Structures are given as C-alpha cells and as structure tokens.
Amino acid sequence: MQSHQIQPAPEPPGLTPQAMAAWQSFLQAHTVVTRALERELVATQRLPLAEYDVLFQLSAAPDGRLRMAQLADRVLLSRSGLTRLVERLEGVGLVRREVCPSDARGAYAVLTTTGRARLGAAMAGHLRSVQEHFGDVLDCQQMESLRVALDQLVAANLAEPAACAQEVAPTKP
Amino acid sequence: MQSHQIQPAPEPPGLTPQAMAAWQSFLQAHTVVTRALERELVATQRLPLAEYDVLFQLSAAPDGRLRMAQLADRVLLSRSGLTRLVERLEGVGLVRREVCPSDARGAYAVLTTTGRARLGAAMAGHLRSVQEHFGDVLDCQQMESLRVALDQLVAANLAEPAACAQEVAPTKP
DNA sequence: GCGTCATAATTGCTTATGCAATCATATACT
C-alpha cells in the first residue's frame, strides 16, 4: 500500500472519484437492501425491522435484559427514539420494563416470554432474507473485506462523534 | 409444519457468522457516517442531506433538470417523499417546477440560480466531510473493493424489487 | 372518437424519529 497520508502534502487530492462513487453505492446499497428486508419482515411477520432488532439485541444480551442507553446504542436509535419504541413493544407485551435496583434512575428493557417466542417465529425467515439479499451476493473474501472496511468506518466515526480539528489526539497537551 | 426447503442441499450453511457480522457493521457504518455528515452539513450550511442531494443530483443532470420520478430514484426517496421535498425546496427558491411539454402529466424539477449558488456554497465543505468520514478511512484498494461489493448488492436487489421466486426472469411468459 | 388500462405526480393520513427541554436521581465538592 502506497498512500498513508503524506505529512506535509502540498496537494491532498481530496475526495477521489472512486471514493465518491463508493459513497453513492454505499447509500444506494443500504437503501435497497434495507427496504427489501423491511418489506419482507413486515409482510411475513408483521414486524418492522427496528422492533425486530430490539427483540434480537435483547435476546442476545445476558438475561434478555439491557439498560435503555445500551440498547439504544445497539439498535442505532436516539435515546428518545428507543424510549418510544420500547413503549410500543411493551404495549404489545413483547418487552417489559424494570427499574434498576442499583440506580433508581435507570431502567431495564427485558424480553418477555412472548417476546422471545415472537422473535423465534421471525428469526429464521429474517435470517434467510438477510442471506438472500446480502449474504449470498458476496463471496467469503468479499464479505470479510467488507466487514473490515465497514468496521474501520465505524471506528473512525465513533472516535470523533463531534467535529474534530485534530486527528486522533487523545493525549492531553 | 416443518420446513422442507432441504430439497437439494442437505445442509446449506445458511448465513455465515461472517456475513452476520458484516451485516451489523453495515448498518452501524451507515448510521454513524450518515449522521456525522448530516450533522456537519446542517451545522455549517443549514442544509439537510436530503436537500443537498436533490440540489446535487439536479446540478449533475443536463440542464439542471430532472423528471420527478428519476430524481426520486437518484435521491433514494419514495415518489411522495420527493414531492414534498421538492415542494420545500421550491418554497425557499432553490428549485422550481416546470411542466413537461411532451407529457402534460410529467413535471421537471429544475435547479434555480439561487439553488446552484447554494449548492456551490455547500459542496466543498460537504465533500471535505465525506472525505474525512469516509474517503480517508479506507485506502484505494479497499475503496475499490468496497465499491464493487456494494454495486453487486445494489444490482442483486434491484433485480428483485419484489419477492421473486425465479431468478432473473424478465421474459414474459 | 371512446372505453380501458397504464403511467406521472400529488394528496390524505399515519407514524417513527430526532432535538431540546425536563424530571428524577446520583455523585462530587467544600
């Protein structure tokens, strides 16, 4: 690999056309795949993706429970967004809320038995959808490179949640 | 009833853990990058990404004009979604609508001079954002593989907009 | 020319979501 950003570069080439194209494809791919999955999940299970994701993340967590904030991070929703979503799920009995014993401000979202069952009913089909629309499209190598690249993106953008003038500068001056 | 799609293969490994992980990373990457870009664009230019994208796509089109449906496809919005969005942009004078002379049902969205200027003011900064949050994170090779993979995803999922039993079967029976 | 069907865009309606403000509790400082 040739280019790791040259320090005193007089002319950073800016965004390459390659990168621009990739960015467009990224947006497009996300939209089309995501819509397909949502469509199928709703059609077959009457369950939107966001709801599914909550059930899934809870089921993957120890005791089927997670603090609201952590759950929000995992399902990629704002705090308030998650509050409403859990509210809805609680309304239909798939999730219940419990207060946190060690911190009275905190709340747990807990997967109910019905919730677990509902997830069980939906999961196989949804995984097949993901496979069909995403997994089967790429071969193993591609998939692995893709994962690596995407994780880099995540890492880079979690490192700088706000605008950051300096690069990675965790060291206090 | 038990599922019997085990017709030909005794055990297709289904969705690999790799693919699952990649899928998660995909969703996460989209969210974090997209939010960062939106945040910066709104903060510096008071212009949401969707709006920017409309201006951009129009400016890239011949004569700065596009039929509503085509524009909707390019900015990845539903038809109705685009109608409202263009409405808003027309309201602030960045876009104007024109009837199509050859087809009275059709409408063009046309970039106004102000719209072009607004885009001009926003573009450089936004491209820098894309570079920072996306372009700079991956090297050239990664970027190219990423683009290819994503385009495969797009192609695969455009081919089957609805549930499709048969593969690519555009031939009318 | 006229009915039928397809297509372009819009509108009604519902809903999910984020931001900013708020409330309640915890933690820290003196």
Added chain:
DNA sequence: AGTATATGATTGCATAAGCAATTATGACGC
C-alpha cells in the same frame, strides 16, 4: 450535611417519510 453538577430516561414538539388512494393525462384497441 448541603449545594452544585452530571447522568439516565422521558416528554413536548416539529418534521420527514412511506403507503394507499386520487387526479390527470397518455396510449391502445376497436
């Protein structure tokens, strides 16, 4: 202990977006 500040979650509010129904026009057969 008592006040100040931070943190977890929720609420008010505004808004963007999709789906289904609607309108307006074009195209096609007879």
